[in-house]
Amino acid sequence: MTIGTGRVSSTLELTGVSRFFGQVKALDGLDLKVNPGELVALLGPSGCGKTTALRIVAGLEYSTAGSLTVNGVRYNETPAHQRDMGMVFQSYSLFPNLNVTENIEYGLRARKMAARDRSKRVDEMLTLVELGNKAKAFPHQLSGGQQQRVALARALAIEPTVLLLDEPLSALDAQVRGQIREEIRRIQLELGITTLFVTHDQEEAMSIADRVGVMNHGRLVQIDTPLELYTNPASPFVASFVGLANKIPGEVVTNGTARILNQTVSLSSAAPSFAPGTRITSLIRPESMIVTPESDTEATRGLVAFKSFLGPLTKLGVSVEGMPLVHLNIASSDVKNIEIGQRISFRISATDVMAEHA
Amino acid sequence: MAAIMKISPFKWILIGASAFLSILIFIFPLFAAATYSFRGEAGKGRSLANYRWLLEQEGFYPNLFTSLKLAVLAGILSLILMVPTMVFLNLKAQRFKPLIDFLCILPLIIPVVSLAIGAQVAMPEFVQNSEYELVFFFVIIALPYTYRAIDTSLQTVQLKTLVEASRSLGASWLATILRVIVPAIRSGILGALFLSFALGIGEYTITSLLHWETFPTWTVVAAQQNILGAIAISVFSFIGAIALLTAVSLLSRRGTKQTSITSEGEGVLL
Numbered sequence: 001m002t003i004g005t006g007r008v009s010s011t012l013e014l015t016g017v018s019r020f021f022g023q024v025k026a027l028d029g030l031d032l033k034v035n036p037g038e039l040v041a042l043l044g045p046s047g048c049g050k051t052t053a054l055r056i057v058a059g060l061e062y063s064t065a066g067s068l069t070v071n072g073v074r075y076n077e078t079p080a081h082q083r084d085m086g087m088v089f090q091s092y093s094l095f096p097n098l099n100v101t102e103n104i105e106y107g108l109r110a111r112k113m114a115a116r117d118r119s120k121r122v123d124e125m126l127t128l129v130e131l132g133n134k135a136k137a138f139p140h141q142l143s144g145g146q147q148q149r150v151a152l153a154r155a156l157a158i159e160p161t162v163l164l165l166d167e168p169l170s171a172l173d174a175q176v177r178g179q180i181r182e183e184i185r186r187i188q189l190e191l192g193i194t195t196l197f198v199t200h201d202q203e204e205a206m207s208i209a210d211r212v213g214v215m216n217h218g219r220l221v222q223i224d225t226p227l228e229l230y231t232n233p234a235s236p237f238v239a240s241f242v243g244l245a246n247k248i249p250g251e252v253v254t255n256g257t258a259r260i261l262n263q264t265v266s267l268s269s270a271a272p273s274f275a276p277g278t279r280i281t282s283l284i285r286p287e288s289m290i291v292t293p294e295s296d297t298e299a300t301r302g303l304v305a306f307k308s309f310l311g312p313l314t315k316l317g318v319s320v321e322g323m324p325l326v327h328l329n330i331a332s333s334d335v336k337n338i339e340i341g342q343r344i345s346f347r348i349s350a351t352d353v354m355a356e357h358a
Numbered sequence: 359m360a361a362i363m364k365i366s367p368f369k370w371i372l373i374g375a376s377a378f379l380s381i382l383i384f385i386f387p388l389f390a391a392a393t394y395s396f397r398g399e400a401g402k403g404r405s406l407a408n409y410r411w412l413l414e415q416e417g418f419y420p421n422l423f424t425s426l427k428l429a430v431l432a433g434i435l436s437l438i439l440m441v442p443t444m445v446f447l448n449l450k451a452q453r454f455k456p457l458i459d460f461l462c463i464l465p466l467i468i469p470v471v472s473l474a475i476g477a478q479v480a481m482p483e484f485v486q487n488s489e490y491e492l493v494f495f496f497v498i499i500a501l502p503y504t505y506r507a508i509d510t511s512l513q514t515v516q517l518k519t520l521v522e523a524s525r526s527l528g529a530s531w532l533a534t535i536l537r538v539i540v541p542a543i544r545s546g547i548l549g550a551l552f553l554s555f556a557l558g559i560g561e562y563t564i565t566s567l568l569h570w571e572t573f574p575t576w577t578v579v580a581a582q583q584n585i586l587g588a589i590a591i592s593v594f595s596f597i598g599a600i601a602l603l604t605a606v607s608l609l610s611r612r613g614t615k616q617t618s619i620t621s622e623g624e625g626v627l628l
Contacts, residue, residue, distance in 0.1 A: 060522050080525040091516055093523040097541035106537075107527035151523075158527060 009036040009194050010071045010161040012057065017066030018218075019052050026052040028218035029066065034162070037192040039185070040223070041205035044215035045241070050198045051166060053215075057196060058164050059083045070161050081110070086155030090167040092147040094139040100126070100150050101135045107158035125153035128187060145176040152184065156191065163188070165197040169204060181208055202242055206230070214238050234270050236283055236356035245283040246326050249358060252278040258355060260284075260348060261300040261320075268352040279358040286315065286329040288350035291338070299345035302326065307340055318346060388596065395590040408590035415587075417576045424489065425573035429558030432496035436504045436554040437547060439497065444508045445539055448517055462505040465498050473498065474564045492572070495564045500554035507553060511546020515539075552606040556599065 012034040019027040027049040034040045042050040055061035057068060059080030068075045075083060086107075094103050104125050108118045126132045129149040139147055148168055155163060165184065169177045185208040188195050199205050205212045206226040213223035214237075222234040233239035240247070250260035252274040258267055260282045267274075274280060292299045302320035314335045316328040328346055338344060365373075398405040412418060447455055465473065477498065478486055485491045520542060524534040540547060562574040577595075581588030 058522075058526055060526070080522070081528045081530060083526070084528070085526060087523070087526040089519050089523060091519050093516070093519045095520065095524070095538050095542070096515075097538075097544075106524070106529070110528035110530075110533060154527065164526075 009192050011036055012162050012194055012196065013069045014053070015067045017053065017056060017063045017068060019056060019061065020064045025218045030220055032213060032220060032223070034194050034196055036194055038210045039188050039195040039197060039208060041197040041199055041209035041212045042215055043199060043202055043205040043212050046200065048215040049218040050215050054164055054166055054196060054198045057162065058085055058087050084158065084161050085164055086158055086160030087164040087166065088148065088151045088155050088168040090170050092139065092144065092151065092171065094147055094150055096139050099136050099138050100131065103150055104154045104157050106154060111158065121157055125157045129153045144172050145180050148172065148180055149183065152187065163193045163195040165195065167199055184208065214241060233354055236271065236354055239283040239354040243285060244327065245285055248282045248284055248323060248326065250280050250282050250355065252276050252280055258282065260353065263298045263348055265348055265353045266351060268354045271355045280355040281358045283354045284348055284350060286327040288348060289328040289346050290349045291328065291330055291334060292345045292347050294345055296345055296347060299347045301343060301345050304338060304340050304342050304344055307338065318344065391589050392593050394586060395593045397586055408586045411584060411587045412590050412594065415580055417580065421571060421573045421576040425559050428489065428492050428496065428572065429555045431493045432500065432558040433551045433555040435493055436497050436500055436550060440504050440508050440550065441540065441547065442535060444512055445517070445535065448512050449521060462501050466502050470563045471567060474567045478568065489570050492565060492570055496554060496558035496561055499561065500557045503553040504550035507549035508543065508546045511543035515542045548606050548609055552602065556602065
C-alpha cells in the first residue's frame with residue numbers, strides 16, 4: 001500500500017519495551033507488532049502505560065529497556081524530529097500564530113521542501129480532510145473538530161512512516177467525536193498508513209481498530225480483533241474492562257464448572273483455575289442472559305426494576321434478592337409484554353463463563 | 359449609553375474622586391513641569407529655549423546613544439538568556455522552579471552597592487574595563503521582572519504539546535523556539551524586552567558607582583547648570599518612556615489580534 005507520493009506503509013514493532021519512573025513500572029516488557037496498513041488501538045484504564053508506549057514510539061519518551069523498530073530498523077536512539085512519525089495530540093496542538101496552510105506545511109518546511117511541492121501537498125491534505133475553504137483561517141477561527149482535522153492533515157503531510165494518535169477525540173463533544181472517528185478511519189484506510197491509536201474509550205477503540213490491545217499495569221493483557229476480544233476475553237480483567245458484564249457471585253463445583261444463579265455452567269478455559277468450593281465472581285454479558293418461561297426449573301426469578309428501549313434491543317434491570325441488579329439485553333420483540341415491576345424468569349445462555357476470585 | 363445611566367451615584371462619586379486624585383498626583387505635576395519647561399529666557403514668555411539648550415549640550419547625543427545602545431543590548435541579552443532557560447525550566451526542570459524563583463528575586467534584595475562591587479569583581483578584566491559591563495548589570499537588575507513576564511506568558515500556552523508537536527514534525531529545537539514558542543509568548547517577550555530596556559536606560563546608581571557615564575548620570579550633572587533645562591530633561595525622558603510603552607503595547611496588541619486562541623476554553627491567550 002502507498003501513501004501520497006508513494007511511501008510504502010511500515011511495520012512497527014516493539015519488543016520487550018519497558019519504562020520505569022523510579023520504582024514505578026509505567027511499561028513492563030511490551031511486545032507489540034503493528035502490520036503495514038493496520039490500525040491498532042491500545043486501550044486501558046488511566047496509568048496502564050498506553051500513552052507512555054505511544055510517546056516512546058514517537059521519541060518523546062525514552063525506553064528503559066527493549067527495542068523499537070520500524071521496517072526492521074532500530075529507532076531507539078533516533079531523536080523525535082528525525083523519526084518521520086506523524087502525531088495527533090489530545091489537546092488541539094495547532095500553532096496559534098500560524099494559519100491552517102502554514103500549520104500543515106510546518107513539517108514540510110522543516111524538511112526544506114520546495115515551495116511549489118509544499119503548496120501541492122497542502123492542497124492534497126486540505127482536500128483529504130475536507131477543509132479547503134479554511135486554508136487561511138487561524139486556529140482560533142476553527143471549531144474543535146476542524147482543529148483536529150487540521151492536526152491530522154499536518155501529521156499526514158510529512159508522509160509519516162507511522163501515524164500516532166494520542167486520544168485525539170477526547171477533547172471533542174460526542175457528536176463531533178463520532179464524525180471525526182469515522183473520518184480518521186476513512187483516511188487511514190484510504191492512505192493505508194500504519195497507525196497506533198491510544199484511547200481509554202472502548203467504544204472508540206472497538207469501532208475503528210483492526211486490532212485492539214488491552215493494557216493493564218504496563219503490560220499488554222490481550223491483543224485481538226474487537227470481536228474476539230469481546231467474545232473470548234483472555235482474562236477477567238479484559239472481560240470486565242471491554243463491554244459490560246454482570247458480576248454475579250457463584251461457587252466452583254468441579255474444576256471447570258460452577259454453580260451460578262440456579263444453574264451449573266462451564267467456566268471459560270481462559271479463567272483462572274479454581275479448587276472446588278471456591279467462591280467466585282462470574283462475569284456475564286447482558287446479552288448472554290435470556291428470559292425463560294415460568295416452568296424453567298433452573299431459571300432465576302426476579303422483579304423488573306427498569307426497562308430501557310435501545311432500538312433492536314431492550315435493556316432490562318432485574319432485581320434478584322441478595323445480589324446487585326442483573327442486566328439483560330433482550331431482543332425488543334421478545335419483551336413487548338414485560339412491564340416494570342413484573343416478576344420474570346431468566347437464565348444464563350452463555351456456554352463458557354468468565355470468572356475471577358470473589 | 360444605557361450602561362452609563364445605570365451607574366449608581368455612589369459609584370459616580372468614587373469615579374470622580376479617583377479622577378481628581380489622578381489629576382492631582384500624576385497629571386498636575388506633569389502639566390506643571392511641562393509648563394515650566396516651555397518658559398522662555400529668564401523665565402519669561404513661552405519658547406522651546408530649554409529644549410534647544412538640552413539638544414545643544416555637548417554630552418546629550420553621545421550619552422543618549424550610549425544609554426540606548428546599552429539598554430538595547432541588555433534587552434537582547436535578557437531574552438537570549440531567559441527565553442531558552444525558561445522554556446527548559448518549564449519543560450524539563452519544573453522542580454528547580456522554586457529555586458530559580460528565589461534566585462531571580464535576589465537583585466531586589468541585595469543592596470545595589472554590594473551587587474555592583476560584588477558582581478564586578480566576578481567579571482573578567484576586559485569586561486570590567488568596558489562600559490559594556492553595564493549590560494550585564496542591567497540584565498541582573500531586570501531579572502526579577504523579565505523572569506516573571508516570560509514565565510507568566512509561558513504558563514498561558516500549552517508549551518509541552520506545542521513543543522512536542524513541533525519536534526514530531528521534524529523541527530529542530532532552534533526552529534521550535536523561533537517559529538513556535540517566541541510567537542506564542544510574544545506579549546511576554548515584548549514585556550520583558552521593554553522592562554529590561556526601561557530599567558537599563560534609566561539606571562543611575564550602578565553606573566554612577568562604577569564611574570561610567572550614561573544619559574541618567576549626564577542629566578544629573580547637566581541639570582545642575584540650568585534648572586529649567588533640568589525640567590525639560592525630565593519631560594523629555596517622560597515622553598520618551600510613554601512613547602516606548604505605547605509602541606510596545608501596540609506591537610503586543612497587533613500580535614494578539616493575529617495569534618490569540620480563545621475558542622472552547624482550550625486555547626492560548628496571548
